[in-house]
Ligand SMILES: [Zn+2]
């Protein structure tokens with residue numbers, strides 16, 4: 001009996017040694033397939049309105065689309081590109097035709113465009129809601145970009161008003177010299193802080209230390 005058991009063991013051993021490399025190769029193929037599949041699925045940051053699970057970006061016959069990560073239990077899908085380019089509504093009215101203005105995203109960032117497009121081609125830079133600090137000017141600060149794509153801040157009354165700033169202005173008076181606006185700055189050490197462009201006074205927001 002011992003002899004048979006011993007024989008059996010060696011037989012199994014032989015079989016194992018024979019199959020092991022195949023199995024390893026097979027597992028490799030499986031894991032490769034898995035990682036390829038993973039690469040095709042991107043996180044979209046959006047949530048499925050049917051089941052609340054995250055939506056992922058998948059590739060289909062007609063390009064990219066949003067699909068619920070709960071598939072196959074949830075078969076919710078949405079087209080991707082229309083969703084992303086959908087203009088945001090605003091309270092502003094087009095001064096040319098009276099139609100509401102909408103926020104669109106273009107090559108140089110967000111901007112205001114007339115919802116009557118293509119009939120009306122009126123566009124405006126997006127207002128930041130900050131009043132132009134220049135005395136006697138009723139304009140708003142708007143975000144603009146240089147030809148090289150660098151963001152700067154100008155007045156919506158340009159060229160009547162020549163206010164420009166590299167840093168985002170805020171409607172907060174300088175506590176040191178009384179200048180009627182300060183600009184937003186950022187440093188790794190201090191985080192976000194305000195600086196007066198006239199006297200260089202820095203106002204660092206109080207951050208509660210966790211230590
Ligand atoms: Zn779902």
Ligand SMILES: [Zn+2]
Pocket residue numbers: 094095096097098099114115116120121122
């Ligand atoms: Zn218009």
Ligand SMILES: [Zn+2]
Pocket residue numbers: 132133134137138139140155156157161162163
């Ligand atoms: Zn101005």
Ligand SMILES: [Zn+2]
Pocket residue numbers: 174175176177178179196197198199200201
């Ligand atoms: Zn100041």
